Amino acid sequence: MMRSRLVALIPHAVLILAVxxxxxxxxxxxxxxxxxxxxxxxxxxxxxxxxxxxxxxxDVLVNGSAGAGPVWRALLVSAGMALVIAxxxxxxxxxxxxxxxxxxxxxxxxxxxLIFLTLMLPVEVRLIPTFQVMSSLDLINxxxxxxxxxxxxxxxxxxxxxxxxxxxxxxxxxxxxxGAGPLRxxxxxxIPISGxxxxxxxxxxxxxxxxxxxxxxxxxxxxxxxxxxIGIVKMIGVDxxxxxxxxxxxxxxxxxxxxxxxxxxxxxxxxxxxxxxx
Amino acid sequence: xxxxxxxxxRKSFGANEILxxxxxxxxDGEMLVIVGASGCGKSTLLRLVxxxxxxxxxxxxxxxxxxTGRDPSARDIAMVFQNYALYPHMSVxxxxxxxxxxxxxxKSEIRAKVDAASSLLGxxxxxxxxxxxxxxxxxxxxxxxxxxxxxxxxxxxxEPLSNLDAKLRVxxxxxxxxxxxxxxxxxxxxxxxxxxxxxxxxxxxxxxxxVPVQLxxxxxxxxxxxxxxxxxxxxxxxxxxxxxxxxxxxxVVAVEGTEIPLGNRRFARPDxxxxxxxxxxEHVALDPAGTSWPVEVVELLGSEMLVHAGRADGxxxxxxxxxxxxxSDTVRVSFPAGQLHLFDRATGLRLEAVA
Ligand SMILES: Nc1ncnc2c1ncn2[C@@H]1O[C@H](COP(=O)(O)OP(=O)(O)OP(=O)(O)O)[C@@H](O)[C@H]1O
Ligand SMILES: [Mg+2]
Numbered sequence: 341m342m343r344s345r346l347v348a349l350i351p352h353a354v355l356i357l358a359v360x361x362x363x364x365x366x367x368x369x370x371x372x373x374x375x376x377x378x379x380x381x382x383x384x385x386x387x388x389x390x391x392x393x394x395x396x397x398x399d400v401l402v403n404g405s406a407g408a409g410p411v412w413r414a415l416l417v418s419a420g421m422a423l424v425i426a427x428x429x430x431x432x433x434x435x436x437x438x439x440x441x442x443x444x445x446x447x448x449x450x451x452x453x454l455i456f457l458t459l460m461l462p463v464e465v466r467l468i469p470t471f472q473v474m475s476s477l478d479l480i481n482x483x484x485x486x487x488x489x490x491x492x493x494x495x496x497x498x499x500x501x502x503x504x505x506x507x508x509x510x511x512x513x514x515x516x517x518x519g520a521g522p523l524r525x526x527x528x529x530x531i532p533i534s535g536x537x538x539x540x541x542x543x544x545x546x547x548x549x550x551x552x553x554x555x556x557x558x559x560x561x562x563x564x565x566x567x568x569x570i571g572i573v574k575m576i577g578v579d580x581x582x583x584x585x586x587x588x589x590x591x592x593x594x595x596x597x598x599x600x601x602x603x604x605x606x607x608x609x610x611x612x613x614x615x616x617x618x
Numbered sequence: 619x620x621x622x623x624x625x626x627x628r629k630s631f632g633a634n635e636i637l638x639x640x641x642x643x644x645x646d647g648e649m650l651v652i653v654g655a656s657g658c659g660k661s662t663l664l665r666l667v668x669x670x671x672x673x674x675x676x677x678x679x680x681x682x683x684x685x686t687g688r689d690p691s692a693r694d695i696a697m698v699f700q701n702y703a704l705y706p707h708m709s710v711x712x713x714x715x716x717x718x719x720x721x722x723x724x725k726s727e728i729r730a731k732v733d734a735a736s737s738l739l740g741x742x743x744x745x746x747x748x749x750x751x752x753x754x755x756x757x758x759x760x761x762x763x764x765x766x767x768x769x770x771x772x773x774x775x776x777e778p779l780s781n782l783d784a785k786l787r788v789x790x791x792x793x794x795x796x797x798x799x800x801x802x803x804x805x806x807x808x809x810x811x812x813x814x815x816x817x818x819x820x821x822x823x824x825x826x827x828x829v830p831v832q833l834x835x836x837x838x839x840x841x842x843x844x845x846x847x848x849x850x851x852x853x854x855x856x857x858x859x860x861x862x863x864x865x866x867x868x869x870v871v872a873v874e875g876t877e878i879p880l881g882n883r884r885f886a887r888p889d890x891x892x893x894x895x896x897x898x899x900e901h902v903a904l905d906p907a908g909t910s911w912p913v914e915v916v917e918l919l920g921s922e923m924l925v926h927a928g929r930a931d932g933x934x935x936x937x938x939x940x941x942x943x944x945x946s947d948t949v950r951v952s953f954p955a956g957q958l959h960l961f962d963r964a965t966g967l968r969l970e971a972v973a
Binding site for chain 1: 689
């Protein structure tokens with residue numbers, strides 16, 4: 341009796357410990373954001389948030405801080421970038437996976453392997469040539485230049501292809517006999533069936549886009565195109581004393597949209613997973 | 619509704635010739651059951667007719683119109699698949715309505731057709747469910763419904779009942795038969811099941827390695843199999859086939875030196891011609907004066923039993939006897955002349971008596 345309770349308790353203890361480990365820094369950021377910058381710099385952070393300091397959120401959102409523009413704009417840029425990347429990747433990879441899986445055309449496997457190959461060449465690896473291309477297209481310091489190079493995606497194409505391959509041939513054939521052409525089949529069957537996958541992928545890609553750092557740093561020097569991640573770094577990098585409470589407030593704000601997306605989409609793809617027929 | 623004609627239909631996958639020339643004509647409203655060993659090309663034949671594969675040679679005519687090059691959707695054919703292939707994310711209603719929607723029928727008409735089909739199949743209460751909320755038999759019915767609502771010229775069934783349990787299979791078999799009779803849609807039905815083969819169709823086609831070997835009514839196929847392959851394939855347990863020699867001016871067959879009279883039939887082959895003698899297990903008669911066979915295995919099947927007997931030289935014989943028949947270590951049997959089938963041993967083809 342005692343023994344089995346102990347056995348049940350240990351995993352719980354481990355889990356609670358892990359949660360604390362993850363949550364603690366976030367709590368520090370929340371608590372720290374409401375406190376005095378100088379005190380934080382001295383290392384004297386209270387773990388209790390000070391309600392009087394909540395005004396800092398309004399302040400960073402509207403005015404920003406030394407070295408960085410208002411956070412609302414940075415949040416908008418980040419959200420725009422993450423959305424374009426996530427949606428763009430899905431919009432691109434869904435049809436390409438569809439083509440590679442369901443159609444026979446010359447060099448089909450070549451196309452597939454080329455896509456596969458790009459998996460080994462993420463943006464970070466082809467940074468210089470990509471920059472060169474963007475520069476000659478005159479897309480430096482533009483939203484297009486910020487997002488488009490991050491849109492091409494092998495991962496999503498592969499993922500979709502794998503799910504498509506699990507669909508029975510008869511499903512495709514039944515639809516053909518019902519008179520569904522390729523586009524109809526994509527719209528009526530493939531996309532609804534892949535709903536859960538699309539939702540899951542959207543979450544992953546949104547967070548991926550949101551957290552981009554290196555490429556935005558390189559391609560967009562115009563402060564108007566600063567993402568929130570870049571903004572945080574800029575806040576820290578100034579000569580004057582860093583306003584730590586503002587940095588932490590910005591960090592907390594930067595955390596919210598991805599969390600919101602995860603929570604929102606989670607309902608969706610859990611629903612998709614449980615309603616799926618596989 | 620329409621007839622179907624296949625002319626010299628061939629199909630190769632690479633160097634593999636799967637169908638080696640199929641000629642076939644189905645009358646309007648006829649149901650043809652196709653049987654054959656696994657891999658003999660039954661599914662391939664259906665897929666050619668459906669337009670899911672294109673033939674290497676030959677023509678497919680529906681209603682005397684050549685549809686060989688047409689897209690599946692332009693052939694007006696409905697197919698029921700072994701794994702049902704329902705659209706998993708659509709309700710039962712939408713599954714049935716999908717083909718009609720694509721054809722651009724008005725909503726009210728779609729509703730009426732789906733309602734008619736679902737009440738015919740007893741699906742009324744299930745229209746809002748998703749396929750995964752249905753039992754196997756219900757899914758099978760939805761697949762049928764999807765075929766029926768389209769009001770096609772031709773039904774194709776590829777082993778539609780093989781995923782169901784025995785009881786449900788019996789029930790669905792009856793339903794399919796009734797439906798087909800009632801709707802009078804020309805149908806091709808592929809199966810592995812002996813009972814389906816015997817009961818479902820107007821005619822039965824036995825295929826062997828891509829060639830049709832016999833096309834006739836089920837009774838005809840059962841009573842007068844065209845060759846040893848059909849003889850061994852149709853009927854369960856399979857017909858006993860024993861090597862023999864024709865003798866006495868074509869009126870007896872000598873098996874292992876024992877002469878078996880063929881009744882008042884005479885076969886126009888020279889004496890000494892090698893033949894295969896066929897007799898179904900239910901026709902072998904216990905006879906105290908007959909030849910003796912050592913019993914190897916006895917299987918009790920409830921109301922009857924199967925006795926497998928074998929001789930040292932490898933010849934084997936199966937008997938089907940009423941349960942409770944007295945048995946010892948050996949059975950003595952005779953072969954009633956009227957129940958014997960004779961095949962040419964070299965070609966395997968059935969031999970017919972001349973008088
Ligand atoms: N797309 C294909 N490419 C190559 N070979 C194929 C293809 N489709 C079928 N075959 C081959 O054709 C032969 C006949 O296949 P088919 O599916 O018609 O058999 P079947 O009679 O339906 O068998 P079963 O009773 O097992 O369903 C098999 O040897 C199979 O391997
Ligand atoms: Mg098959």
